[in-house]
Amino acid sequence: MNFPALVLLAFAMSTDAFAAAIGKGAAMRQPKFLQALRIGLLFGVIEAITPLIGWLAGSVATQWVAQWDHWIAFxxxxxxxxxMIREGRSGGDEAARPEPRNQSVPMVALTAVATSIDAMAVGVGLAFVDVSIVEAALLIGLATTIMVTIGVMLGRLLGSVVGKRAEIVGGVVLIGVGAAILYEHFGA
Known part of the structure; x- marks a missing residue:
């Protein structure tokens, strides 16, 4: 997987966290940049760890599925x-709905874990392709930190409208990255 594809993957992985951050920002009274950055860093660290966990699990299975690895990733x-597209189109987007004003670290961390489950599944898929998992995890964490920080700051202004669209775009990008993996495998 090339670097531009990794960057797209990283930003696609951050869109659900971005949607959740908009909800967090909408629930806060005039969030300050440092508050938003702290929330972004917490999300980013968790989002960077989960693909590593998925990659480790996928690496164990690699020797048994090497012939099908590109299809599994796809x-x-x-x-x-x-x-992600289905969730972005649904009317009940929990991540973009304003929450109570309590922004405790455990609640923010729980939200971050919930939005990073897909990154773990992507980590499993990355175990089957030629990619530096550390580079991928760092890019995912960085993209998530940036997107969540921006999402918290924009939350008061934009509400749930952008969150849904961001998740749809992220889903389309993930499908595109999967198609690129197949394209690279078949040497076209």
Whole structure:
């Protein structure tokens, strides 16, 4: 997987966290940049760890599925992308709904873990392709930190409208990255 594809993957992985951050920002009274950055860093660290966990699990299975690795990565990204698109189009987007004003660290961390489950599944898929998992995890964490910080700051202004669209775009990008993996495998 090339660097531009990794960057797109990183930003696609951060869109659900971005949607959640908009909800967090909408629930806060005039969030300050340092508050937003702290929330962004917490999300980013958690989002960077989960693909590493997924990659470790996928690496164990690599020797048994080497012939099908590109298809596994494609299907995982396709399913995750389709799920993100479906969630972005649904009327009940929990991540973008304003929450109570309590922004405690455990509650923010729990939200970050919930939005990073898809990054773990992507990590499993990355175990089957030629990619530096450390570079991928760092890019995912950085993109998430940036997107969540921006999302918190924009939350008061934009509400849930952008969150849904961001998740749809992220889903389309994930499907595109999966298609690029197949394209690279078949040497076209």
């Amino acid at each position: 299907v995982l990204l396709l399913v995750l992308g389709a799920s």
